[in-house]
Amino acid sequence: MPPPSPATSLTKSRLFLASFRSSPTTNSLQRLAHRPQQQRRANSTAVEPPPAGGHLPGVATSKLLKSTRETALRIPGLKWVDEDTSSMGGRETRKMNTYQAVRDAMAIALAKDSTAVVFGEDVAFGGVFRCTMGLAEEFGRERVFNTPLTEQGIAGFGIGLAAMGQTAIAEIQFADYIYPAFDQIVNEAAKIRYRSGGTFNCGKLTIRTPTMAVGHGGLYHSQSPEGFFMGATGLKVVIPRSPSQAKGLLLGSIRDPNPVIFMEPKILYRSAVEQVPVDDYELPLGKAEVLVQGSDLTLLTWGTPVYHCETALHMLNSPSPELEPYVPASFRSAKIELIDLRSILPWDMETVVESVKRTGRLVIVHEAGMTAGAGAEIAAEVQKRCFLKLNAPVRRVTGWDLPVALQYEKFHIPDAIRILDAMVETLAY
Amino acid sequence: MIRPSRFVQRLAGKATLKPLKHAHLARPYAPSAQNLPKSNSPIVSKLDFFNSVTGDGTQIPTYRVLDGAGKPLEGAELPEMDEAYARRLYEYMQLLPTLDNVLYNIQRQGKISFYMTSYGEEATIIGSAAGLENDDEVLGQYREMGVLLWRGFGLDKVMGQCFGNEEDTSGKGRQMPVHFGSPEHHFHTISSPLGTQIPQAAGVGFALRRDPNRRSRSIAACYFGEGAASEGDFHAGLMLASTIPAPTLYIARNNGFAISTPSSEQYHGDGIASRGPGYGIDTIRVDGNDVLAVINAVREARRRCLGQGRAVLIEAMSYRVGHHSTSDDSFAYRPRSEVEDRKRLDNPILRFRYFLESRGWWNNEAEEELKARLKADVMKAFKRSESLKRWELGELFTDVYGGEEPWNIREQRQELATLLKKYGNAWEPWRKELTKFKNNGEDLLKSAP
Numbered sequence: 001m002p003p004p005s006p007a008t009s010l011t012k013s014r015l016f017l018a019s020f021r022s023s024p025t026t027n028s029l030q031r032l033a034h035r036p037q038q039q040r041r042a043n044s045t046a047v048e049p050p051p052a053g054g055h056l057p058g059v060a061t062s063k064l065l066k067s068t069r070e071t072a073l074r075i076p077g078l079k080w081v082d083e084d085t086s087s088m089g090g091r092e093t094r095k096m097n098t099y100q101a102v103r104d105a106m107a108i109a110l111a112k113d114s115t116a117v118v119f120g121e122d123v124a125f126g127g128v129f130r131c132t133m134g135l136a137e138e139f140g141r142e143r144v145f146n147t148p149l150t151e152q153g154i155a156g157f158g159i160g161l162a163a164m165g166q167t168a169i170a171e172i173q174f175a176d177y178i179y180p181a182f183d184q185i186v187n188e189a190a191k192i193r194y195r196s197g198g199t200f201n202c203g204k205l206t207i208r209t210p211t212m213a214v215g216h217g218g219l220y221h222s223q224s225p226e227g228f229f230m231g232a233t234g235l236k237v238v239i240p241r242s243p244s245q246a247k248g249l250l251l252g253s254i255r256d257p258n259p260v261i262f263m264e265p266k267i268l269y270r271s272a273v274e275q276v277p278v279d280d281y282e283l284p285l286g287k288a289e290v291l292v293q294g295s296d297l298t299l300l301t302w303g304t305p306v307y308h309c310e311t312a313l314h315m316l317n318s319p320s321p322e323l324e325p326y327v328p329a330s331f332r333s334a335k336i337e338l339i340d341l342r343s344i345l346p347w348d349m350e351t352v353v354e355s356v357k358r359t360g361r362l363v364i365v366h367e368a369g370m371t372a373g374a375g376a377e378i379a380a381e382v383q384k385r386c387f388l389k390l391n392a393p394v395r396r397v398t399g400w401d402l403p404v405a406l407q408y409e410k411f412h413i414p415d416a417i418r419i420l421d422a423m424v425e426t427l428a429y
Numbered sequence: 430m431i432r433p434s435r436f437v438q439r440l441a442g443k444a445t446l447k448p449l450k451h452a453h454l455a456r457p458y459a460p461s462a463q464n465l466p467k468s469n470s471p472i473v474s475k476l477d478f479f480n481s482v483t484g485d486g487t488q489i490p491t492y493r494v495l496d497g498a499g500k501p502l503e504g505a506e507l508p509e510m511d512e513a514y515a516r517r518l519y520e521y522m523q524l525l526p527t528l529d530n531v532l533y534n535i536q537r538q539g540k541i542s543f544y545m546t547s548y549g550e551e552a553t554i555i556g557s558a559a560g561l562e563n564d565d566e567v568l569g570q571y572r573e574m575g576v577l578l579w580r581g582f583g584l585d586k587v588m589g590q591c592f593g594n595e596e597d598t599s600g601k602g603r604q605m606p607v608h609f610g611s612p613e614h615h616f617h618t619i620s621s622p623l624g625t626q627i628p629q630a631a632g633v634g635f636a637l638r639r640d641p642n643r644r645s646r647s648i649a650a651c652y653f654g655e656g657a658a659s660e661g662d663f664h665a666g667l668m669l670a671s672t673i674p675a676p677t678l679y680i681a682r683n684n685g686f687a688i689s690t691p692s693s694e695q696y697h698g699d700g701i702a703s704r705g706p707g708y709g710i711d712t713i714r715v716d717g718n719d720v721l722a723v724i725n726a727v728r729e730a731r732r733r734c735l736g737q738g739r740a741v742l743i744e745a746m747s748y749r750v751g752h753h754s755t756s757d758d759s760f761a762y763r764p765r766s767e768v769e770d771r772k773r774l775d776n777p778i779l780r781f782r783y784f785l786e787s788r789g790w791w792n793n794e795a796e797e798e799l800k801a802r803l804k805a806d807v808m809k810a811f812k813r814s815e816s817l818k819r820w821e822l823g824e825l826f827t828d829v830y831g832g833e834e835p836w837n838i839r840e841q842r843q844e845l846a847t848l849l850k851k852y853g854n855a856w857e858p859w860r861k862e863l864t865k866f867k868n869n870g871e872d873l874l875k876s877a878p
Contacts, residue, residue: 115639142639148672153628153665157673160632160649163617164566166639168632180661187622188629196610196618197601198828233838234829257831286835346835 058307058416064291065242065274069093072244072275076289081251081280093275098268101243101276102131102208105250106169108280110139113167115204116254118144120154120171128173129210129269155181155207159189162202162259169254175211175263176220182228189259190234203257208250210266211239212304212367213404213413221266222404224303224368226344229261230377236260236285237344241306242268244276248283249342256285265303288348290355294337297427298355300378301365302341305414309338309365312419327420331427344374352378353385360391361429363422365414370398392429397422482703489702491746492726493716497775499783508724512790518559518720519785520799522551522778525575527803528584529751531811532591532606536755540815541591543606547572549750550684552777553717555579557680557745560727561650565678566633568617568626569652571607572682576652580614584806588814595867601820601828624660627651627679631666631740634675638738648734649677650727655744656687658701667740671708674739678730679710681742682717684749689762705742717745718777721784748775822863822870846877 059065066072072093080091096104110116118132118139124146126133136144147154151172158168172178178185185207193201213222229237236258240246246264253260291306292313301309313336319327337355341347356362362382364375379394397414404412463472482489494505501507510518529546536544547554554575563580567573574587589596591606599610599618610618617626617633630651637643657663658681670677681701685692698704705712711733715726723745730741748771752759759768785791826842849870853859863870 117639145673148665148668150628150661150665150668152662153631153669156625156628156662156665157632157635157669160568160629160634161636162632163629164633164636164640166636183622184625184628184662188620188625191620192618193831194828195600195604195608195620196828197598197603197824199598199610199612200618201831203831236830286833346837349836 058311059268059271062272062307062310064306064310065272066093066244066276067274069275072277075244075248075277075283077284077287078248078277079282079284081282092278094278095273096243096247096276097270097273098240098243098246098264099130099133099270101247102250102264102269103133103135104276104278105247105254106132106135107138108251109167109169109254110135110143112280115165116143116167116169117161118169118171119147119157120208121149121173122146123171127171129266131208131264131269132171151177151180152184155184155189158205158207159184159192159202159259162205163192163200165204167204167254168202168206170205170207172207172209174221174223174266175209175225176223178207178209178225178261181207185229185235185259185261186232190232192234193258194234201257202259204254205259206250206254206256206262207260208262208264210269211263212265212267213409214267215409216406217266217404217409218406219403222409224263224366224399226261226263226366227368227373227376230345230347230374232345234258235345237263238285238342239263239265239303239344240342241265241303241340242272243274245283245340245342247276248281249285251280252282252285255282260285263303267304283342286343286346286348288342288351289340290337290351291340292336292338294335294359296334296336296359297361297363297423298337298339298352298359299363299365299419299423300339300341300352300355302344303367305365305367305419306338306340308414308416309419311416312423313338315416315420316423323420327424328428331424334423334427336423341378347374347378349381349385353382356382356386357389360386360389361426362386362390363395363397363419363426365397365419365422367399367413369401370396371401373398392426395422395426482699482706488699489712489714491714491716492722493719494721494725495719495780495784497780499780499785499787501784505722506725508721508728512788515785515788515790518555519778519781519791520803521555521558521575521579522720522781523799524578524803524807525551525554526778527800527807528574528578528587531804531807533751533755535811536606541606543755544591545571545607545754546751547575549748549771549777550682550717551575552720552781553680553682553723553745553747556717556720556723557650557652557727557743559720560724561678561731562647564615565647565731566615566617566630566637566649567652568630568633568649569619570623570626570654570657570682571619571621572654573619573652574607574609577609577611577614577616580616582609582611582614582616584810585814586611588810589817592814592817593819594814594817595820596814596817597820601824603824623657624653624662624666627653627657627660627662627666628669629666630677630679631670631673631675634670634677634734634740635673638676645735647676648731649675650680651677652680652682654687655681655683655685655692655701656690656695658704659687659695667704667708667710667742670740671710674737676734676738677740678727678734679740679742680727681744682747683744684717684747686749686753686759686763688753688757689759691763700744700746702742702744705744708740710740710742711737712742712744714744714746717747718775718780720777720781747777818867819865821868821872822866823873823876825873842873843876843878846873846875849874850877 073091123132124136154170158170161168189202212224226237238249238253240249253262299309375396397418525547532544558576558579590599590609593602608619630649634649637647702712702714713726716722726743733741
């Protein structure tokens, strides 16, 4: 039996959970009986949490991931940094997950730039997410080293290094723990160039940090703090969605002449796998990428929810029997434009506005809470620039304005059903 | 912060679990173990708390070379210097209050918006500047203008920064007065947030260690007050520079006050110096009113920084004779008599003058000549600076980012330009202000659509 489409499997498992909690009907129990695999999964969850990625059935079969060398080499905006090797048989790609791609980017940065160093808590043995595996052995402990457990110190240390013109690649173990460094990042890193009249800068600083929900991270291993940094002018904030994006955007961030916070969706470290070009390449900062072209509604997101959006698009186009009543037939052929914002600061206003002017509808999806989240900024700017073109209010699908509660995560994150609902309502407005 | 290591390992995947993580729990109990893991602490049977860095419970001593009358203490070694060098030290110590008097007063007249004097800390600042090499990287707090002067920054640039005029190379008029900076003088631009420079200095020190041209030759020197040492960044910085390690000299200016807060409300321990050994850092407390002691301490500390490649701490004890800043009236929290007593009893400039006189290197005539010359120089720079215009108004929008300018900043510049075009003459506060800028804002108006 062929595996169910990602849309189908997600729909059913979520409906099952939802209906079981509210009123366990015969119908849902029958479904349970016919789905022993899902039952096992539910049971095993009680014993031990699933691996990272377990809650994202969309990632495993995502069409957005580059499954072939040809597609990987044709990533939009890709800029090769090294010599053309086409005379030697052309560029190669390798299958990598996200942490391997991040590691690959850092290895290239270290190999090509003798001033580059990588540091943070536990990075020397490979990092708690394996992103720095083998780097200390390859480049030496003077270039890849542990720091004491102090986030404000890590950020300050990196600023000092970068102020001397050296490349500082710092890691904050979880984005949830970046706040002790908030002062160093917002008052110092972001403002050094400006306050010194351009005579000093810390542009060679990049702060990598794992972000977003992971299925069982609770309050302090799930956060998406990009919105807090969106007002820190002087800083760049970048969030990749996949291995090849992570490598290209991280190399772009490391070499960008500005301090960059690079937030890596941690659930994708192992679950997102695709072909990644082996050579040195960069992807542009400040540029969104249109993943699916459409003309009826613009769906804008970044990071993990890209895959929830992909699933929701499948659900809109071919709803499962249970969902059919909720998706009017006329909407099933709707052409939805899916955009990955990639850079939160500065964000690509032109691409988003151009899209919304064409579609007349905008749904923004992010994991962080709604109030003063990045979506608020984007929605305000879009309504200013697209007022006469908008056919429906700008809709935001976000985490609730709550901390990320452990056992409630499935009801907290903006998952496919909530995105589907927002799209249907926006189309129906 | 909680770091659930099991959680992390789960995320990282079973295959990467370190199987021996808790192996020590399975080890049989060894009653003969003489040491704790990761420690050389001797095991004792006597219950004994301690609360002092020194073995006998006294306070950490203060290193001094000259007594209050400028006479070398018995056994004290003077730093190597000739008459010209000693006179130079004295001149720069005198330059500080001369500048402070003028800038303090013109702030009072509303000609500059803010000022902070160095009164009482002249020996600490000039002595440490003299003890450093001129290309050591300095990260200061805000009361260290003397280091820049010692390195030849010049009065025009001091005035330029305080006035925020077109000669402000520290920051194009963007920062408040006394926020100096100059890459060519290896002086990192001052910022107001306290303590932030302390971990940054560890990074600067590490960068120097990694730079083949400066390794074993240059150190990072980081100044901060005893109040700033209460910030978390102090803890972070000293720990990083000692652990990673990095040749970084930390100079704490303990002047007894953080604005109104006396040091007795800032810490309960033995000052800042007592913390150095906790981080494994070579530490000394020095009489900050004794310029020769400061020079000796900084030179030796510098040698240790380079030799060990790790942090060294100096706590320089002095007294903040002036108000915290021009926004502060310190007699609201300390008696005027206390300040007057300190000025009279232990004046760092006077102490060094006595020493110079005892050598026959100074006299009243020289003093009069110096004071008149310094005052004339400062007044000349002040007058010149006062008449200069500001940078172009368009500089409001530059230097936020390196590389391509983001759309929002470009558009906001155009928006202000459009508003200026519309209201530049009609709105009096703008009309008046525009005349202070080079080109009267024409450069910005050009970007109006």
